[in-house]
Every structure is written in C-alpha cells, then in structure tokens.
Amino acid sequence: MDLDLAQVRAFVATAEHLHFGRAAGELFLTQQALSKRVARLEDVLGVRLFDRTGHSVRLTAAGERFLEPARRALAAADDAIMAARRDDRPLRLDVWGHLFDPMRTIRRVVARRPDLPIEPNLKRGLSEVVTALRRGDGDVGFGRVHALDEPLPDGLAHRLVRLAPMAVVMGEAHPLAGAEALRPADLGGTTVWFPAEIGKLDFLDRFLAEFGLSGEFGGVNLGLDYFLDHLREEPRHVSLLPADVAVPADVRSVPLTEPVPLYSWSLIWRAREQHPVLRSLLAEFAAAAREHGWLEYDPAVHWLPATELDARPVRRPVPRPG
Template identity: 35%
Template structure:
C-alpha cells in the first residue's frame, strides 16, 4: 500500500468529489481515479459508490477512513520529528562525567538545555573518568565527555570550561592541618587515599606527577571509586589525598582542605567531542554549553571588566 494512495483516499473521502479532491491534491482527476482503483484492488473491497451525480463512502470506506487518517497523522508527526532532529531540536546526546568535579558545571548545562531545547535528552553516564570519557568519545560510544587537558587524540575537539588547582585534603586533627599551606614534599611519608589505578582518573595521574616532581611516589593505602568516598575515608583518618578546588564543596566532619605551598599545578576541565560527529542535537548542546559554561578568560584578562564569552564554532 502506497502512502500516496492513502492520501488520495482521504482527500476523496473528505471532499466526496473527485474533481475537488484532485484540485486539493494539485493533480489531474484521471490519475487520482487510478490511484483509488489501485487501492481498492489491493484491499479487495470497494471504498466508494460512484455515480454521475455523487460519490459516497461504502461501509468498507467508512471503516478505512479513521485508520487512514491516523496513518497520515503519524507520518506527519514522523516528518516533523525528523526535521526537528535535523535542526538539532530533538534527539539524544550521551554525556560521560565523573562525580564531584562536575557537580557545578553539569547542572548548569542540563538546566540551560531543558529551558531552551526540551526536546533534547541528555543521557548521563556517571563515574566516567576523564581518560575513559576521552577514549569513549574518540571511539564514538559517547557524544560528549567532561575531560581534562591536555588532549592529544586526533579527531577530538575540546573547549575549556573551568580551571582548577590541586589542594590537599587531610584529617582535621592531622598536624599539617594547622598550616596555612602544605608543601607537597611534607606528604612524602603520608598514606594516600586515591582513585583506582585502572579507573582512568586524570586526578590520580596529576597527583602522582605532582608528588614525583616533589621527589616521592605517593603510598596509596586505600582506593575508592569517587571523590565523595575518598574524602569520607580521609575524614575518617585513613590517609590524605590531593583533590581539586571544585571538590571543596564536599564537607565532612573531621575534614580539612589546605592549599599546596607554592603550587602552580593547574588542571583545565574541558568538554570533548568527536570533530566529525554528525549529530545535530550534539551541535545544539555545544552551542548551549558555550553560554552556560563559558570558557574562562586568560589570567591577564581577569578583573578587567565584564567576562567575555568565547566564540564557538559548532562545525569545528
């Protein structure tokens, strides 16, 4: 059964006049009559009673009219949905992120997207650490990932959304907690709590690099899958950890945060996506993110007037 035959039937059934129906469909009357005959032949029933003076629906035609209208309405909905998706107004975007470090940026993005494009669904996959998120974006199993720079994978585009520093988290009753800032070397003999070594955590990598630069390898006595658990273990006295400034919102009884003395270690949080990803909804999410999560200004520009928004090319 061809869709054009159903369209022709509905037009004739509503007009009850082949001439007016043909005019409505912007076609000649003979082809319209042929389409109706073909439809009747395919169905094996007569849909119209025709005479030189009138056209009437048969009982089969009346029964067919409701479902035929439903078919055309469904096709119209499908067409509008496809066009909306093509414009980036409808669809799904998969997003990988990891816990505490995204607790500020992710809600800003989801709320902004819900307000401006409610037809786009974000499928959120938590505990997807930065390195894992980057790998999955590159392979195509994620549309968008919260990652940390540097990113060296070919075919992956990024945009910085935040700049953070490493800080030390330690038990409140620890002797070093009395210091205003803590030299990294002072942590050489301390037990550490950290993310698992195979989790793909960029924070763990940064912790090891920072400690090795200070002349030691951190002694990890306990691993945990997220910052909330790690900081709870620190508060319980299991060890110390290096965490990010974005995680200081996690407050635990018995937990203290202290800056690292003389530290210039800075991590840039970024969004990452495949440059050749053809998804129109992804382009819409990236455009919304450019406003909801603007790229921080360079340090030399900070404090010099209102914040600037980084331009974003959705085709990059």
C-alpha cells in the first residue's frame, strides 16, 4: 500500500487543529479539498480516522494510533526533499523582540536538530522582518506577530509556535519582592516600566489597558542588562518578562496568576518560494510544543489579547493514547 503524502499531511494538520477549516487554512487549501484528502486516506486505510459529530471533530482510536507514525513519515519525506534540494545557503532566520530573549526558544528548537543549516539575524521589529521577507532578503522570521499600521501583505503565512507565561520582575528592595505569586490586580499600586515607547510594546500596552494599570516608558532600549539594572536601582518600578528568562539573584521574578498572561511567539514566512529547510524547522517547533506544552491555553486560567484570539485561534495539543 502506497500512502499519498498530501493526504497524510491533511490528516496530521486536521488532527493537530481538530478543526477542518483551520487545518485547510494552514495548508492553503479549501475546506472541501482538505476533507476529500482525508476521506481518500480513510478509504485507502480502510478505517475511520475522525469522528465528526456536528461541529465537533475528534480522533478515533485508529486515528490516534496513526498520528505519530504519520508525523514521522512526513518528517522523513521532508528530510528527503531537503537532502535532494539542499544548497550551500543556510535558512535565514530573522529574530525580533530581543528584550524578551527569543533566542532561548530558538536554542531549544535548534538543539533538537543541530544539523539544520540556520543563520539567525537580529532585526529591530516585525515591520523590518516583513520588509525583508517581501524583498526576499529573509526566509523566515520569529517573534511576536501583532497588529501593524496595515495588514500583513498577501503571500505571507504565520503560525503560532509558543505561548510563554509572563512573570513580574523587580529589584529585591521592591515591596512586592517577597511574594510567591502575584495577580495583575496586585500591581495597581506600582508602576510598570519599560525602556521603550509604548507604540513599540503592543503586548504591554494591551496588558495595561486590560487590567487598568499605569506604565512609565522612557529612555533607550540598551538590552536586558540595562533593563535589570534599572529595576535594581528604582524600587518603585516593576516590569514583565517571560517566566523562564533567567535573572540575577538580586532581581526577583514572580509568577503572574489569576490570570496568567501569555506572550505569543510566531513564525512568519513567504507562503511560496520556501527555503527547503523551512518544513523541517516547522516540524521541530511543533514537536517542541508538544513536548513542552508550549501551546497549552485555558481561557479560565490564561490571558491573551482579544485580538489574538480572534485572529489566530489557539491550537490545543492533541490528546495522546493512554
């Protein structure tokens, strides 16, 4: 029996989204075309892979058994394509959002496949990355994809790859430094500080507005060390960082809860003219997300800006057998 990899890819995308419309969007197919591919695969295998009841989609027992081998088959096929088409030029990965240390996520993904030829480049922001992609000067970008002054250009695709819980950071002299956890409401009597203009801090702007907090912005963003030095020296100020960013012993990082704010990291790339390494990179991000729970989201526990939920529904990890 020969498997059609396009059909297998349609199955895996649907299994990861548990939604035919979103899976079709990821693969740049119509929902009808995606449904036909899944149906043909079920005919070839002689089993049902999904239970479809009204608007609900879930894997059958056969679908759960088939999912991991299907992922491995696609990864092997992508590796074969990459090997046949590989040239000497590495994949150009443009990264932004440096204050929140995006490289810690890149490191964890690249460590899974150190053989992937990737060349990271630092960019100032999303607008610069979009310009580089449109000109063909970059292959893929990694950072926070948020609202710009104009919509993302046609022909660019993006995928949410990580939701990072945020923490409050402050100097050890701050009155809240001894807390084990803090709610956003607990920050009402203090000032949230960031070394940049609010227009460049889309996530923080929305966070402050949502929870009625006050912010102070000024100075030049000179990097994480300067940022932490300011918090040490100014006991009235707190700020936010992803909870897994390492801070020195004299700076406190306190988890946020009720709700837990999540910072979204995405990949963005040209939908056509893709570098041959891109599929493998996307597969490694997906594997890391499954392994580390990077896409876990519960609206009763977490907070995301409403515009992100509207624009990009969060994918929940696919339940595994047992």
